[in-house]
Amino acid sequence: xxxxxxxxxxxxxxxxxxxxxxxxxxxxxxxxxxxxxxxxxxxxxxxxxxxxxxxxxxxxxxxxxxxxxxxxxxxxxxxxxxxxxxxxxxxxxxxxxxxxxxxxxxxxxxxxxxxx
Amino acid sequence: xxxxxxxxxxxxxxxxxxxxxxxxxxxxxxxxxxxxxxxxxxxxxxxxxxxxxxxxxxxxxxxxxxxxxxxxxxxxxxxxxxxxxxxxxxxxxxxxxxxxxxxxxxxxxxxxxxxxxx
Numbered sequence: 001x002x003x004x005x006x007x008x009x010x011x012x013x014x015x016x017x018x019x020x021x022x023x024x025x026x027x028x029x030x031x032x033x034x035x036x037x038x039x040x041x042x043x044x045x046x047x048x049x050x051x052x053x054x055x056x057x058x059x060x061x062x063x064x065x066x067x068x069x070x071x072x073x074x075x076x077x078x079x080x081x082x083x084x085x086x087x088x089x090x091x092x093x094x095x096x097x098x099x100x101x102x103x104x105x106x107x108x109x110x111x112x113x114x115x116x
Numbered sequence: 117x118x119x120x121x122x123x124x125x126x127x128x129x130x131x132x133x134x135x136x137x138x139x140x141x142x143x144x145x146x147x148x149x150x151x152x153x154x155x156x157x158x159x160x161x162x163x164x165x166x167x168x169x170x171x172x173x174x175x176x177x178x179x180x181x182x183x184x185x186x187x188x189x190x191x192x193x194x195x196x197x198x199x200x201x202x203x204x205x206x207x208x209x210x211x212x213x214x215x216x217x218x219x220x221x222x223x224x225x226x227x228x229x230x231x232x233x234x
Contacts, residue, residue, distance in 0.1 A: 033221055042120075042207050042224030043161070056221065089159065104151065105222060107161035 002026070004108035006092050012114045013082045021077045021111045025094030032075050033105060034067055035091040043091050049075060082115045089113070118143050118212035122225035129198050130233050137193045137228045139208030145169075149211040150184065150191045151222065156204040167191065198232045205229045 005024045013019050025032050031050055035043035036059075045059040051072035060067070064083075069075040079086055089112050093105035119142040129135045141150065152164040165175065167184050175182045179196045195202055209222040 031220075035222075040226075042209075042226050043222070044224070045221040048221055059221070091161065093161075104163045104166050106163065107153075109158070109160045112159075 004092055004094050004106050006090075006108040006111050008111060009109060010112050010114075012116065014116055015084060016081050017115075018078065018080045019082055019113065021079075021090050021113070023075045023077070023092030023094075023108060025073065025075070025092070026096070026106055027073075029094035029096050029106075031095040031105075032069060033093045033095070034075070034077050035093065036061075037089040037091055037110070039088070046077070046090075079113075082113075084115050087113055087115045118145075118148075118210050118223040120208050120210050120223055120225035122208055122228050124228045125226070126229045126231070128231045128233060131200060132197050134194060134196050135198055135230065137195075137206050137208075137230070139191045139193065139225060141189050141191065141208070141210045143210060143212070145212070149220075151209040151211070152182070152191075152193050153207045153209060153224075154204045155207060155227070161207070164193075195230075198230075200232050200234050203230060203232045 004026055007022045011019055033048050034046040036046055037043040047060055047067045048056040049069040052069050064080045066078045089110040091110045092108045095103050095105045121140045124138055148169045150167045154162045154164055165182055172184050172186060181194045183192045205227045207224050207227045209224045211220045212223050
């Protein structure tokens with residue numbers, strides 16, 4: 001497809017389980033971002049990749065959160081030992097950032113994670 | 117620190133009315149970008165507009181218009197002759213991130229839920 005895709009769209013986990021969320025960015029997009037959107041709030045930045053390099057992970061809330069993009073395309077956000085406060089929509093965005101310019105980010109549909 | 121404030125939590129208008137969504141931002145950067153995104157009930161964020169800090173020209177795109185004023189740190193969004201399909205949550209966002217990383221992740225406001233009543 002032409003847009004950003006994410007899977008699964010919905011995930012229910014029992015507290016303590018590990019989960020893995022996948023993002024397929026737009027082909028050729030260099031930049032990839034992960035955001036967390038709690039109910040009734042705006043998205044909050046988690047981490048950023050430029051190709052395969054994770055250049056900023058300052059938004060990850062704890063060391064239970066881990067993201068990777070090994071080949072500079074598909075990315076996976078992993079949450080270990082999930083807690084109820086991890087329940088949120090996880091959004092992935094990609095951008096064809098050009099040097100010296102800031103391009104818009106294209107968002108995927110998100111993965112709604114519910115931790116019971 | 118980057119901050120975006122959308123003071124209007126919810127707005128309801130009757131179809132064909134005009135509506136303005138407010139956005140106020142804070143930043144110490146001299147170069148920055150402002151964005152508006154629409155989030156319909158399906159949940160996917162849809163890009164509407166990007167403006168850089170050096171371009172204060174107002175912009176019009178169909179029924180949408182944006183008013184950027186650096187003096188008041190505001191970037192307001194007006195929908196003219198609203199339609200039911202405009203019902204969504206609208207987010208204002210500000211670019212940021214450490215310059216050395218070139219991340220430019222977005223800082224979002226809390227959003228304004230617009231309901232257009234037929």
